Amino acid sequence: MLEYVKFAFRLLTKTIKEHGFSQLLRQQFFFNRSAIPFSIDLSALGFQTDPLLELGHRLIVLRREDVEAERWPFFEETRRLNALRHFKRGLTGFGLLNAENVVVGDIWCVIPRHPQAMIQHPDLEMLKVACAAGDVYAYDMFIASDFRGKKLAAPFHRSLELFLKQAGWRRLLAYYWEDNLPARWMSWMLKSTELPKVRVTRFFLFKFTHQAPA
């Protein structure tokens, strides 16, 4: 509980400091905002080598004990606290490690416990996505602001796709908000398949969703 309060407070102050109070409100209250789920067929990836390697970065699996022991320093402390929160939810984390062995980005996945199990997550219910065995859901991708604009986002995501494919998973599910241009552009870079969009209304913790007209 204390970890969560620390995390929430730091995240709150960081958001207000960097983006202003209006951005904070915008994250908590919105009406009919379009979310676009998408999938990536891992069996059809057009690359065999990890694209992060030529950029001097690498993908690491974030393990709870390593994060607790601060084996890999996080460039942003709020992300380390976020990681501890995600571990408690049973999520699997992947870090973007730079040449100085600092975690400058991370992404979180819901991965089934065994190949025939199906994933469950509130986002997938919100998105009205039908899951199948072999699916993995990825969300909360983050790259520290000092490392944005360095063409790391797509290679980081592709590196994760390759890892998941090699681990035997078949399809990666994710989503972005339609008004988030960087995320929309990245989904095009990743050659993802768009699924039917949904409209979401949020009031603090309450979310209402409905399928958008085609």
Added chain:
Amino acid sequence: MPAIQETLRNYLATNILFTPEGFGYSDEDSFLDNGIIDSTGVVELVAFIEEQYKISVEDSEITPQNFDSISSLADYLRRKLQ
């Protein structure tokens, strides 16, 4: 006034690719396939063309059809400027 393509090539070389050697791709090369513009670069590109050509780019206009190469972007801008 320089041609739209030349303005775009110069902008991308200087501000996105950070190279003094000019835009080293053809006008038809895909920004997406070649990783010329990444997810943050597209925001900068939209801001640049709005400022440069005094236009407003609608969200719905930012599509691969309009924004995926120098040629497609120049065609889009010509239509907007008519």
